[in-house]
Amino acid sequence: MTFAGLETAGSATGPWGRESRQLFAAGPFADLGRHELAFGRLTLERIDRSFISDLEGSGLTGRGGAAFSSWRKMVATNRDRGRAAQAVVVANGAEGEPLSFKDKTLLAHAPHLVLDGLLAAGRAVGAGQLYIYAGEASLATLRSAVAARRENPRIMVVPAPETFIAGEASAVVNSISNGVALPMDLRRRLSSSGVRGRPTLVFNVETLAHMALIARHGAAWFREAGTIGDPGTRLVSRSGYGAEQVLEVEGGASLPGILSRAGLDPATMHSVLVGGFHGEWVHPAGRQLSPPGKADGGVHPGAGVLHVLPAGECGLEATAGMVRYLAAASARQCGPCMFGLPAMSQAMDAVARGGHGPGPVQELERVSRLVDGRGSCHHPDGSVRLVRSALAIFSDDVAAHLAGSCTRFATRDP
Amino acid sequence: MSTELHIDWTRCDGRGLCTELLPHLLARDDWGYPLARRDRGGGLSDVEIGVNDLAAARDAVALCPTFALLLRPSP
Numbered sequence: 001m002t003f004a005g006l007e008t009a010g011s012a013t014g015p016w017g018r019e020s021r022q023l024f025a026a027g028p029f030a031d032l033g034r035h036e037l038a039f040g041r042l043t044l045e046r047i048d049r050s051f052i053s054d055l056e057g058s059g060l061t062g063r064g065g066a067a068f069s070s071w072r073k074m075v076a077t078n079r080d081r082g083r084a085a086q087a088v089v090v091a092n093g094a095e096g097e098p099l100s101f102k103d104k105t106l107l108a109h110a111p112h113l114v115l116d117g118l119l120a121a122g123r124a125v126g127a128g129q130l131y132i133y134a135g136e137a138s139l140a141t142l143r144s145a146v147a148a149r150r151e152n153p154r155i156m157v158v159p160a161p162e163t164f165i166a167g168e169a170s171a172v173v174n175s176i177s178n179g180v181a182l183p184m185d186l187r188r189r190l191s192s193s194g195v196r197g198r199p200t201l202v203f204n205v206e207t208l209a210h211m212a213l214i215a216r217h218g219a220a221w222f223r224e225a226g227t228i229g230d231p232g233t234r235l236v237s238r239s240g241y242g243a244e245q246v247l248e249v250e251g252g253a254s255l256p257g258i259l260s261r262a263g264l265d266p267a268t269m270h271s272v273l274v275g276g277f278h279g280e281w282v283h284p285a286g287r288q289l290s291p292p293g294k295a296d297g298g299v300h301p302g303a304g305v306l307h308v309l310p311a312g313e314c315g316l317e318a319t320a321g322m323v324r325y326l327a328a329a330s331a332r333q334c335g336p337c338m339f340g341l342p343a344m345s346q347a348m349d350a351v352a353r354g355g356h357g358p359g360p361v362q363e364l365e366r367v368s369r370l371v372d373g374r375g376s377c378h379h380p381d382g383s384v385r386l387v388r389s390a391l392a393i394f395s396d397d398v399a400a401h402l403a404g405s406c407t408r409f410a411t412r413d414p
Numbered sequence: 415m416s417t418e419l420h421i422d423w424t425r426c427d428g429r430g431l432c433t434e435l436l437p438h439l440l441a442r443d444d445w446g447y448p449l450a451r452r453d454r455g456g457g458l459s460d461v462e463i464g465v466n467d468l469a470a471a472r473d474a475v476a477l478c479p480t481f482a483l484l485l486r487p488s489p
Contacts, residue, residue, distance in 0.1 A: 185422040187484060334423030339445040370443050373457015376423045381457065 022225075022233055022248055023209050028109055029141075032148045035112035042116045042215055044123060044151060049078070051124040057219030059231040060211065064092060064167070064204025065278070065303040067291035070211070076191040077125050077199045086128030088195040090176065091118045093134030093142075093205040094160035094167030097276040098325065099305045102235035103205050105246045107138040110209060111145035117208025119151050120215045125201060130155045133172055134205070135162055164277070164329035168377045169202040171331075182331045183377035206235050206304075226251025229294035234301060236289070238262050240308035241269070252294065255284035258306065271309040271393055275302025277322050278382025280389035281315060314408045316397050319390040320345070320352035326383045337380045340371035344387060351391075354401030361391065361398060417463045418488040419471050421448060425482035432474040432483060436467060462488060 026038035055071035062068045077087050091114055095103040107114060114132070122130045130153055132142055142157045149155070158176055160166050166181040173194045175181035194200020203211075210232060214222050223231040230251030238245045241264060249258050255274070256266035272284050279302045289306075290298035309315050327341035344367050350360035368387055371380040391398060400407050419432075419439075428446035439461045443449040450458040463471045463485065475483040 183424075185424045187420075187422075335426060335428055335445055335447040336423065336443065340443075343444070367444075370449065370458070374423060374447070374449075374459045 022213065023106065023113060023206070023235065024109055024248065026110060026113070030110055030112065032112055032145070035110070039113065039213070039216060042120065042212065044119050047120050047123040047215060049124055049126075051120060051215060052078075054214055054219050055211065058214045058222040060207065060214060060222065061291060062204055063206035063210070063234055063304065065275075067300070070203065070207060073191065073201055073203075074121070074125055076189070077201050085198055087125045088129045088131070088198045088200045089118060089122045089125065089127045090172055090195070090200065090202045091130075091132040091205050091208050092167055092169070092172050092202050093132060093138055094172065095135060096162065096164040096166050097278075097303050097305065098164075099239055099273070099276050099307050100237045100303050101244065102237045102246045102304055104135065104137055106206055106209060106235065107134055108141055111141050113209040113212045114205045115145055115149060115155065116212035116215070117203075117210070118155060120211055121201065121203060121208060122153065127153065129153060129195070129198075131158050131176055131195070132156070132205075133158045133160045133176065135160050164326070165331050165377065165379060168379075170377065172202050173200055182333060183379075185376040227290070227294070230290040234289075234304055236301070236304045236306050238306045238308075240273070241310050249289065252288050252290045252298075255282070255287045255289060255299065255306075258289065259284060259308070264308065268311070269308050271315050273307040273309070274299045274305065276305035276307075277326055277386060278302060278378070279305060280385055281319070281393040282389070283393065312408060314352070314397060314406055315390060315394040316352040316401060319386065319394075320348045323348045323383065323387060326379070326386070330379060331377075334375040334380075336371055336374035340367055340374075340380060341383055343367045344371060344383065348387060351398060351401060354406065355404040356402075358402060361402070364391070416488045417468065417471075417485055418460050419463050419474070420460050420484040420486055422482045422484065423459075425480045427480045427482075429479050431477055431479065435470045435474045435477075436461070439467065
């Protein structure tokens with residue numbers, strides 16, 4: 001079984017693939033009428049705490065990057081909140097990752113599916129307030145989608161800054177509570193103390209869209225796609241070679257299979273960045289897109305980014321550019337990240353330039369060790385993951401650069 | 415139940431007091447920030463505090479000029 005999903009050739013208005021029955025089944029830029037025509041109206045009154053058991057049965061995990069199980073998050077919120085405190089649910093549509101555009105695409109074409117999921121999640125935890133947090137490009141669509149609905153509680157639309165870190169869960173809560181989209185050190189979990197001290201659930205918008213379908217069709221239906229360990233489908237932002245595309249792929253899908261479906265020849269695609277700037281470079285052969293521990297040869301999909309290294313581009317130079325970006329994207333709150341990422345970036349630049357002997361590679365490994373795990377959010381850890389994967393996957397290039405050449409180019413200027 | 419010393423990296427300024435009180439557990443990195451001498455898995459950040467170090471760890475929490483430290487049960 002395959003799902004064609006949609007394809008966005010460079011922009012969200014591009015040609016559509018074969019209609020899928022899943023997230024984009026209502027077609028391009030679906031309003032409430034077309035949404036209800038395609039999916040049927042969701043009877044929210046029927047949704048209560050028992051929806052958490054449906055989510056448990058479905059095995060749905062977060063599609064924003066961490067792949068945490070959705071039902072466990074809800075149980076934690078129901079457990080951790082005080083007797084009086086009403087929970088808050090936030091739909092997180094902030095998509096600061098430069099190579100990700102699946103959430104913007106989803107919000108443009110299927111805003112009502114996301115709102116259905118948000119309302120269903122709200123009912124499952126008895127939420128008193130619902131928010132949808134998204135970048136400038138999605139706000140107009142979301143405001144008119146919210147205006148078309150008369151549900152209670154009302155949904156508040158909150159603008160997210162276009163920074164890399166703005167979508168990190170504690171930054172989302174900080175932004176909504178205090179207007180500062182920077183990560184916080186969590187002495188208490190968000191499930192017990194989040195937005196204005198209330199127990200808070202932050203779900204990626206795609207996760208909520210899946211919830212909207214599980215609420216309609218049930219857990220067994222969701223599991224018809226994907227594998228036992230990684231059920232359902234996920235959206236992928238595919239870039240780096242030809243037109244950009246959003247694809248809906250099944251859990252555990254093989255990387256070469258996804259590339260063929262995208263119209264590329266997997267045999268010529270040697271290096272793919274999976275998961276985005278916080279992800280890892282891999283050789284696609286024999287690898288599957290699946291969260292850790294769910295498949296042999298699994299590569300963590302992270303936020304669903306697949307970026308193919310274009311032929312003729314050097315992976316080390318591409319990575320050096322990404323690490324420069326990551327260093328600049330530090331929130332500059334935590335010392336090891338504020339000082340460590342620029343040091344990593346310098347060493348990575350030196351490796352990419354080449355011809356300096358083994359010094360920069362050793363320095364890169366040493367500084368990575370100083371940065372890894374030493375921050376309030378996972379920005380340093382994600383950056384280290386990217387660098388380590390580049391040194392492993394492009395090891396031939398590292399050796400060539402040390403000798404003053406490059407495997408991608410016949411000759412290099414010194 | 416064992417205890418860990420949590421470093422709030424958003425507050426830590428690398429003044430180094432904790433590294434002087436717990437020199438066998440914490441070193442300083444290139445920029446002066448506390449660096450766990452042992453990796454518990456997941457990086458050189460928070461450290462496990464044994465009973466013999468509990469008094470010194472409590473001092474570190476109380477004396478940290480940026481209130482960046484917290485003693486809490488290990489996860």
